[in-house]
Amino acid sequence: CIDDWLAAMQSSLSSLRYQKQGHPLTSVRSLTHDGHNSRAYTSGNSHSCCRPSTSRHSVRIAAAKDAPAAPAGLYSNIAQPEPFVVPRPRTGPIIGSDLAVLIKRFKRLQNGSDIRGIALEGIPGEPVTLYPGAAHFIGHAFAKWLAAKTPGQPVRVSVGRDPRLSGQLVESAFVSGLVSGGADVEVFGLATTPCMFYSILAEGYSGAVMITASHMPWNANGLKFFTAAGGLDKPDIADILQRAAQAASEAGVMVGEAGSEAGAVLKATLHVDPSRIKQVDFRPSYAAFLRNLIIKGVGSKDAPLFPLLGFKIAVDAGNGAGGFFATEVLAPLGADIAGSQFLDPDGSFPNHIPNPEHPSAMAAGAAAVKAVGADLGIVFDTDVDRSAIVDRTGREINSNKFIALMAAITLRDYPGTTIVTDSVTSNGLADFIASLGGKHLRYKRGYKNVIGQGMALNKQGVDAQLMMETSGHGALKENHFLDDGAYLAVKVVIEA
Known part of the structure; x- marks a missing residue:
C-alpha cells in the first residue's frame, strides 16, 4: 500500500497543469477514487489513484516513452498537460528579492488559524496558490515546529482529509514533508475535522492535521492543525509558514515554479522511508465514541444497545465526510436512516453547497x-465541524435558532452558565437565554475568537459551557472546547 501511496504522489505531480473543462462533476470517480457504491465513505485506506503517463525515475514528467497508458475513460473531461522537463532545483539557498517572493507565497496561505488556498485550476480568475511544494514544506515545518515544542520526544502525526478532488495530491505532498521533518505519520484517509482532534485524545499523537477547505468550492483546499491543547492559533500558523518558507529557501526550491517544485517534491517523495508511514482506519473508533454517547444519553431500558429503534433520522452529508454518521453511528443503534441523502463522498459537491448556513x-x-x-433531520458541512437541524415539520433550525436549542440543552445540564456567541446574534436570542437563567456574552466574530473567549472565561473562574x-460552529466545555458538528448532533438526537 505504501508503494501505491508513493506512486500516487508521482502521478499527482504529473497532473499539476491539468485544465478542467466543463462541469467538474463528470469525472469525479476517476479523479478521486473515493467514489463507490455504498452509502457512506470507505475507510480511505486505499491510496492508489489514477495514473496518467509517467515514468518513476525520469525527469520528464508525463512524456516518458516507457510510461504505461492511462486506463480508458480516466480523466475523460480533462485536457492532458503539455510535456515539460523538470529543471534541477537551484544550487544554493534562495535569497534577496526571490526570498521575499517565496515568503509572500507562503504567507498568503494563512486564513486566520488555518491554511487555505486554491489547489486546482479550473475556475477563471482563481490561480493555484496551494502548490504541492507548499504542502510539502508546510508538512516539514509542522514536524519541526512540533519537535521544538516537545524537545527529545518522538513526533507522531495523524493526517486525514475530506473528499476534495485535490485531497490525495495535497495529502501526499504534505505527508512527505512531515517525514522529511522527522515525524512518523499515520494516514487516516477520509476523515472529519473533529475526528482528527479526537485521535490525539485517544491515541496520544503529537499533532493532527485535517486537509480540508470546509464549505469552499471544489478547487480549494487547506489544512487545519491540532495539538493536545486544541486547534492552533494565528501566531502558530504564521510561525509554521515562516519555517516552511525558510525550509524551501534552504532547499533551493522556488515554490510556485511548477518545474522546480515538482522535481524537488517528487525526489523527496521517492526517498520517503515507508516505515515512517502507516495507513490507519481510525474512523470506527470515533464512530464508537459517538455511539456510546447516545447509548449513555438515551439510557433505554427496553433496548439498551438499540436506543434509536423506531426513530427515523434523515442525514444530509452534502457529499462531504459526514455520511458515516448515518451508517456507522445512527443505523447500528436502530435508527431508520432510509431518508438520508448525499452520503457518498464526492469532491465536486454535485447536489448542493455543503454548508449549514446556505439556503440550498x-x-x-x-x-x-x-x-x-x-x-x-441533520445537515453537515464538508468536514463535519458544523451542523444544523431540521425538525419533523421541516422547519430549518440553524443560526440563532440552533444556538437557542443548544443553549436550552446546556442550561438544563449546567444552570446559570454563560453562553458565548459571536457579535451578530439577535436580541431575541439574548432574551431567550436570560429567560432560562443563563448569561449571554457576545464576542467578536470568528469561531476561534468565540471559543477562545469561552476558554479564557473558564480560566478566570467564570463557568462558560x-x-x-451563527455559522454552526459550536463547542462545549465537556467536549474539550472542540467545535464538533457531530457532537452537537448527538446532543440533539439524545433530546429528540
Missing part, C-alpha cells in the same frame, strides 16, 4: 425530512 443545504435537508416523514457561532 437547509432546503435539501428539509425536503428529505418531509419526503419520508422523518422525526429529525457553550461557545457557538
Whole structure:
C-alpha cells in the first residue's frame, strides 16, 4: 500500500497543469477514487489513484516513452498537460528579492488559524496558490515546529482529509514533508475535522492535521492543525509558514515554479522511508465514541444497545465526510436512516453547497425530512465541524435558532452558565437565554475568537459551557472546547 501511496504522489505531480473543462462533476470517480457504491465513505485506506503517463525515475514528467497508458475513460473531461522537463532545483539557498517572493507565497496561505488556498485550476480568475511544494514544506515545518515544542520526544502525526478532488495530491505532498521533518505519520484517509482532534485524545499523537477547505468550492483546499491543547492559533500558523518558507529557501526550491517544485517534491517523495508511514482506519473508533454517547444519553431500558429503534433520522452529508454518521453511528443503534441523502463522498459537491448556513443545504435537508416523514433531520458541512437541524415539520433550525436549542440543552445540564456567541446574534436570542437563567456574552466574530473567549472565561473562574457561532460552529466545555458538528448532533438526537 505504501508503494501505491508513493506512486500516487508521482502521478499527482504529473497532473499539476491539468485544465478542467466543463462541469467538474463528470469525472469525479476517476479523479478521486473515493467514489463507490455504498452509502457512506470507505475507510480511505486505499491510496492508489489514477495514473496518467509517467515514468518513476525520469525527469520528464508525463512524456516518458516507457510510461504505461492511462486506463480508458480516466480523466475523460480533462485536457492532458503539455510535456515539460523538470529543471534541477537551484544550487544554493534562495535569497534577496526571490526570498521575499517565496515568503509572500507562503504567507498568503494563512486564513486566520488555518491554511487555505486554491489547489486546482479550473475556475477563471482563481490561480493555484496551494502548490504541492507548499504542502510539502508546510508538512516539514509542522514536524519541526512540533519537535521544538516537545524537545527529545518522538513526533507522531495523524493526517486525514475530506473528499476534495485535490485531497490525495495535497495529502501526499504534505505527508512527505512531515517525514522529511522527522515525524512518523499515520494516514487516516477520509476523515472529519473533529475526528482528527479526537485521535490525539485517544491515541496520544503529537499533532493532527485535517486537509480540508470546509464549505469552499471544489478547487480549494487547506489544512487545519491540532495539538493536545486544541486547534492552533494565528501566531502558530504564521510561525509554521515562516519555517516552511525558510525550509524551501534552504532547499533551493522556488515554490510556485511548477518545474522546480515538482522535481524537488517528487525526489523527496521517492526517498520517503515507508516505515515512517502507516495507513490507519481510525474512523470506527470515533464512530464508537459517538455511539456510546447516545447509548449513555438515551439510557433505554427496553433496548439498551438499540436506543434509536423506531426513530427515523434523515442525514444530509452534502457529499462531504459526514455520511458515516448515518451508517456507522445512527443505523447500528436502530435508527431508520432510509431518508438520508448525499452520503457518498464526492469532491465536486454535485447536489448542493455543503454548508449549514446556505439556503440550498437547509432546503435539501428539509425536503428529505418531509419526503419520508422523518422525526429529525441533520445537515453537515464538508468536514463535519458544523451542523444544523431540521425538525419533523421541516422547519430549518440553524443560526440563532440552533444556538437557542443548544443553549436550552446546556442550561438544563449546567444552570446559570454563560453562553458565548459571536457579535451578530439577535436580541431575541439574548432574551431567550436570560429567560432560562443563563448569561449571554457576545464576542467578536470568528469561531476561534468565540471559543477562545469561552476558554479564557473558564480560566478566570467564570463557568462558560457553550461557545457557538451563527455559522454552526459550536463547542462545549465537556467536549474539550472542540467545535464538533457531530457532537452537537448527538446532543440533539439524545433530546429528540
